[in-house]
Amino acid sequence: MPMAATEAASYGRPAITPELAATLVAQRYGLTGAVTELGSQQDRNFLLRPDTGPSGASVGALVFKVFHPATDAAVVHDQVAAMTALASAGIEAPAPVAAADGTLVQRVALDGADHFAVALRFVEGEQLVDERHLPTHLVTGLASLVARVSRALADVPATADRETQWDLRHAATVVSEFAPAVPEDRRGRLLAVTERAWARVQQVADDLPVQLIHGDITDDNVVARTVDARPRVVGVIDFGDVVGSWRIGEVAVTLASMLHHDLDDHGVLRAMTATLEQGLAADDGLPLTPAERSALWPLVQLRCAVLVASGWQQLAVDPHNTYATTRMAHEWRSFETAAGLDADAMAALLLPREDADASTTEAPAALLALRGVDGGSPTPLSFAPDGDDAPSRLLLRPDTEALVLHHALARHPLVVVPQREPRVTSARPGVRPDRQHTYPLAAESVSRGGHELVTLSDAIVLSAGPGTLHVRIGAHRLEVADVQPSPAYVPGALLTAGESLGRATPLDQVSTHADGSTTTLEHARHHLRLRLLPASAAIDLPWDCPADLAPGYGALVAGTDAALGLATSGTDHAVDAASEQARRNAFLPDNTERYYARPPVFVRGWRSHLLDADGRAHLDMVNNVAAIGHSHPRLQAAVTRALGRLNTNSRFLYRDLADLSERILETTRGADGTSPYDSVVLVNSGTEAVDLALRMATIATGRRQVVTHAEGYHGWSTAADAITTSAYDNPHALDSRPSWVTVTDVPNAFRGTHRGEGAGAAYAADLNGVLDGLVDAGTAPAAVIMESILGNSGGVVPAAGYSVAMQEAAHRVGALTIADEVQVGYARTGESFWAFQAEGVTPDVVVCAKAMGNGVPLGAVITRKEISDQLGREGTFFSTTGGSPVACAAGLAVLDVLADEALQANAKAVGDHLAGRVAELAERHESIAAVHGRGLYRGIELVTDRDSLTPDAALTAAVCEALLARGVIDQATSERQNVLKVKPPLTLTVEEADSYVDALDEVLSRKWF
């Protein structure tokens, strides 16, 4: 020290104007064109867009670079060699262009001093640095670039003997040299982290492979372009930091530059290092060495520390440098992120090794014991998402943990929750999955009357403080929190097997939660947490972590449960989604619909949320079947009760069938209190209801033809599929309808044949034409069927006046109308119980399902008895489980809950609120073309531009994937797959609707997907 880079700053940049640069380029390279200056800290860079090349051919843009006069010839040589090597490896890099005299490096005299100059190919594209969110594929693309660069430079000799502040081999010196410029409140932490990281690197420094590295492959210096509609990292620029140094330093620099970005989760960094490992090892390359593995995260920490220290140093020299000031915020954010993650945990997470030595974490069984005051032993509890000790009704509240433990203590005096299982009780609705700390990094014990922790082996006290005790047991360190150790326990005190390590701390009867709310419990509790770590582990590990960090942190504390003698299934709880998908795919037909590229595995639902195998809550915006919310206790109780009493078929006499049918008819009453219907037939599904409705209509009218609307989905059975016209579900649908089906236009006034005002009448005129044609052909139709809101068109309300006109038209030719309310009925649209009621029509037949049983198979055909009785002309009717006692019990419970919880009114209030907020979003996001629907049956239509209304299916799919990483379950719908479904459980609250809209806002604000 001082380092070359800081030294150079004292000379000032080369004195050259754009005009002089243009003259030099013309003289030396024979090129003319527009010249503009680009930024550089020490050198001068000019962009030249040549008019034509020497031979008359057009050449691409060039950067004319004049080096700082203090630049060493060997440094220029190494940079030129690196750029040339990358270009010949097919990596887009600023390849040096030969001057007219055939040389790559020119000498230019300016102000009497000699300067080196080069002309480089300009790499077209955009930087990543300013975009907060980076999609995973872009980050792994960056990692694969780093691997390619490393390999391309592996055999290029480093000729310069260079010392720069950016070479991580000097990181500790740089930080300490610049530390005085760092504000005092940050300096101590910066130096402490640096010291610890440096010590770790030093343990392996001699074994770290050295080669020529670019040294600055960051979000600033890589270039991305859109290729095949996706942003891709294509190349790298700025070779000013090329140096012979640790190969792993190249990786650390890149990784560090990702930390101020918003990544989907830490799994992205894991994907990054996996790509790197593969890239480095491919084709007999040099795989990461054990030394490199253990140095990676400390080097990331050091890189961040260097950036922070040199940023403050720059501000000290140049206090008005606004660029440096803004950079400091993200440099500090990166530093805090890097420093906050333990190096061992990150090594286990980022670079897991199959041959990893488990002996450091595995602990001998029965090393410790928990003992109640009465001498009782603890009962293990499982808060795992698929465990039974945390009832759903207590989940997703701020006081969940306190309540669940409290309830457990009502049954057992002393309980212990193991460390290795994710805790569904820690799920946090509305919080991104990667910030829900569902993985405990300690076992927890709670008792009613008090308990203590006993060592079953000799131990030495390492430290004891208020509520904490650290003890050395064999090769491990035991950390106990919320403990009252004996005052005699001072560092060095020896404990013998059988001695108490301390008593659990009594907790307040009032427990205060993170959101400030409180719960008062009946009785006080005593609680204590403990974990066993390798003796070498850091001493400030967190007490819990999110699932994406669990493979790292969890590996460190793996021995805790065994030490307590607890038999837990451990990581078995974390289901591997990919192998689960493969298991399912093995026997399902290929055309079976699936959600998501990498679907989460869900193990629970509660109200408007789904909980995955890692215990994390996701807001469910698509499960319209779970109308009264997931896992409703009243539904569970009703079905359980029925199952325990009687479940048989509807040829037997039992009361529930009539009870449910009467209750369904009640929902169809008009303002005068009467219902237009007097017949209900209970079946198992929407498909079955549609199929039966078609049979009723054809038998009752004695006709065969059915008129259906374009873009509709009505089910999968032969008849329901015949009237299904969705080109999304079946691209050949319109060409392959059987002769008894006639398709009429879908009355979509937003993007259909007729639009805007008057569209309803125009569609009605078309329908009348279709019907007249059928009558003229001697095939007058039996029925006209339509969804009361056009679900498969994206939740579009039919063009104004169409539903009424359709009813009149059908009746004019003697056809019945069938309203498909499988999706939209049952309180969802808010204004009315049935969607047709808001349309001012009275269909002859109504079919419904989905919400009716809230997931228990149940559907119905509602009509007039004069119609349903006609079925008898073609035999008897019977559906084995349709309307069974269990199905009816479910149906009745659903109706009770809808009424008692006023869910129809909620659908209206929350649905209107949500639609209003999305309309506000549309003012900022051009891609939102419309919010369709009513109540909590909505569709948010996304387009590439509003004039052409070109559907943006790619964006819609990407938004759904992005929302998943934000903890929101949403899916694309419509014929064009460009509509976001909004059909959540009707329990959705205003806060939940807001969190959906906020997540959507954030995702739509992204530049790259």
Ligand SMILES: Cc1ncc(COP(=O)(O)O)c(C=O)c1O
């Ligand atoms: C409008 C409509 N009708 C009928 C059906 C078929 O219902 P199910 O899947 O219960 O057979 C569906 C299913 O999505 C539907 O959306």
